[in-house]
Amino acid sequence: MVKAVLFDLDGTLLQLETQEFMKIYFKEVANVAAPLVQPQRFTDALLESTYQMIHDRNPQRTNSDVFWADFTERLSDCIDNLTPLIENFYAEKFRNLSWLAKPSESAREVVQAVLDKGAKIVLATNPLFPRSAITDRMAWAGIEDLPWEIVTSYEDMHFCKPYLEYYDEIASRLKLAPQECLMVGNDVGKDIVAGSLGFKTYLVTDYVIDNDQSDLKPDWAGKLDELAVWMKETDIFK
Missing domain, CATH: 3.40.50.1000 (HAD superfamily/HAD-like)
Structure with a gap:
């Protein structure tokens, strides 16, 4: 039962369409980060850290823990100022992708x-x-x-x-x-x-x-x- x-x-x-959605999502979040980090570098870091999160199988670490540890290491020169921009993107701008x-x-x-x-x-x-x-x-x-x-x-x-x-x-x-x-x-x-x-x-x-x-x-x-x-x-x- x-x-x-x-x-x-x-x-x-x-x-x-997941691929179309992800393509536009990556572009939008990279634009938000652009004042601090070149979009291609940001996107590469985002993809690599997401890859690490997907394939990490340590039951002691949440997916968020894995992502942010890796992402912080890749963008350590600007992460302190970058984090509030990303948090604001999810809080205020992500919802605007609803048209997809x-x-x-x-x-x-x-x-x-x-x-x-x-x-x-x-x-x-x-x-x-x-x-x-x-x-x-x-x-x-x-x-x-x-x-x-x-x-x-x-x-x-x-x-x-x-x-x-x-x-x-x-x-x-x-x-x-x-x-x-x-x-x-x-x-x-x-x-x-x-x-x-x-x-x-x-x-x-x-x-x-x-x-x-x-x-x-x-x-x-x-x-x-x-x-x-x-x-x-x-x-x-x-």
Whole structure:
């Protein structure tokens, strides 16, 4: 019996083209930092520190700890003045990227269907961003006010997708076995990989990402509006 459903955000509940979004995001945040650091140097540091955060698997360090330690070392000559600019970007300007997203009424319908079944909901986005940037994107999708059990952000998670430790950490916090959880996402390598730990998986195909990982098969698949119907009719919660 499924007792919790984990939802990916970008490309799943929030309809957007991830590569296009990241390209414009990098440009905007680099522009904010431009008075202190050349944009290419800033972007290179941001990408390298994000890479370190994704692949660090030390359970004693949060993703935020890993990112900022590496980022500070790379931009040590200007980090003290740069940090407030970045924090202000996330607090005041990140939300202006909402034009890149396409909210869908089905997103809220899907999540509400899970709640109506009596199951817990988890916003299982890859925790590479601060909580404020995730909350903004949840607002774009029209789901920020729902009673999320966990929202994974870089402040409180210790692992990232695609590593199975990310999913194990969520299951542990829920006090559930992996077999009692369903992962819903659009990325085969980062979301459907949860099946390797024992999670049930549903691949949302509107903005599917599949880098030819034929060894990873979802238990179910369909478009977001089809998922809304499926959630209401499925017996996996019984």
